[in-house]
Amino acid sequence: MTTAPALLPPSARVYVAGHRGLVGSALTRYLTAEGHEVITRTRAELDLRDPEATAAFLRDARPDVLVLAAAKVGGIMANSTWPVDFLEDNLRVQLSVLAGAHAADVDRLLFLGSSCIYPKHAEQPIREDALLTGPLEPTNEPYALAKIAGISHVRSYRHQYGRRWISAMPTNLYGPGDNFDPETSHVLPGLLRRFHDAVAGGSEEVVLWGSGTPRREFLHSDDMARACTALLRAYDEPDPVNVGCGEDIAIAELAALVAEVTGFGGRIVWDTSRPDGTPRKLLDVGRLRKLGFEPAVALADGVRDTYRWWLEHKDS
Template sequence: MTSMDESPYDLRGKRVWVAGHRGMVGSALLRRLEDENCDLQTVPRSEVDLTSQADTANWMRKARPEAVFIAAARVGGISANARYPAEFLVENVLILVNVIKAASELGVEKLMCLGSSCIYPKHAEQPIREEALLTGSLEPTNEAYAIAKIAGMKLASAYAEEYGHRFISVMPTNLYGRNDNFDLDHSHVIPALIRKMHEAKIAHRDSVVVWGTGTPRREFLHVDDLADACVFLMKQYESPKPINIGSGEEIAIGELAFLIADIVDFRGHIVFDTLKPDGAPRKLLDCSRLRALGWSPSIGLRAGIEELYDRWKKTSRSVQGRHDYP
């Protein structure tokens, strides 16, 4: 059994497992952890099914990780969440329960469970403080995913409180960056707008349609900043209480659309389809706890989107006029 320790956690020389290393968050964690002189551990989905308790426990017994970041999850957009709520709930609960339970049994020194800002009530007071968790109803379109994440975070907290484990949970805001998803059926707003406007530009279309009124405000954080914050908190944070990770800045969706149009050099009209839903009017995390610990983001929104667009153009065949994507 691991006991709670208030001293900073040193990752150097440790066996560190990033579960979900191929995803946007997991791959960013791997890049960031390369600077920590630790022994990075990964395992492909083809070898270990994290929804299987036996698979997960057996691999962890062989690998003996000393620190664990749980970035593995089944994720998707509004359509996928609404269509497959049972799968989203079951698979994400199983991943989190299997990894956290095995980590406890094996005496893993420190573990981080990554949640999401979608776990907060739909009508939480803004900016959203950590104490808002479970104080109201969730957004219906991603309720199953949110419930799974809440269960995992509560389990990590329960193990920390009952056994003294150094198990912590973080709640990131909306993310974007390298290895983002540009599939329009599953992508979030930044990659979706980049792709829409890029395709409109190369096809010489004179307009792009954006859902809603453009008035809702959202907070965005570059995934490399998230990875840096996660490593910082793995070293410095010990409380079983979840902590928010965000940029502290927000932008209206309409402003975001015009910003991306400028970056992509799309010179047509942006049409807001006001018959489509807006979602919550505002979604901003209160990150005062994280700031008080001494961490703040370093990648501005424009610079981050420019980097993402440049990288996507190099990997996407659309720049040759084709519309099939890797």
């Protein structure tokens, strides 16, 4: 009887594309702790938008497994301001890396998408089969379309070439290594930065976008790293897998939590002339739970952990 090869052997050499990002850095730490050799390249060393350079690197490095965690990401403001960049940069990276991985005979690959691929008014919690069943949220449609193309690209390589490639769709992520830039950050690090600056500046008021009523789900990057590893070890199907915690919170509640963590005691004012984005975005994580995964980091603990990390690193 022939035994099928392990999906993620203990000796597997793993190339993490985007190892300095939020997910990539957490995954690099976790895989290294698990005993894997992790291959990395900085953006200065390798521009993943360059197909020739990417193909040459993968041909020489010959990783056993590749995780595509590199992407141009940002919040509502960034997506609304630079839609062409979010569409073109992500398409270029995906085309370059997937073609290069196939040419280098990388048989195991994990593509990381985003929960924004789902329709704006998808039934909650959102199942994976909701993909392409309705209009997207306009504020991040270009980014979402690039990620949807990535899912199709992975499926196509599986169908045409038999590759054991998979896709995961994470919810809103946060943690050490996040982006706290006021112009390009996602909601949670953006709130931490906004409230911290208010405390530091002695402000009695913080103005936030929207109504505060949208609900969002948040997963710590360490939990995301554990989920990615679980998928690499046990999942081998064409359909994407949602990655989240299965619980959501109103943005107003999140703002109150961040105010408490940062020590802000003033007023929170909601600018309802600004967009809310998708009303609710909670993922159905049944497929992931069948693999035995459960998140380990509670939101309040994770927010405090992330804020401590930023205080230690904000000057560097």
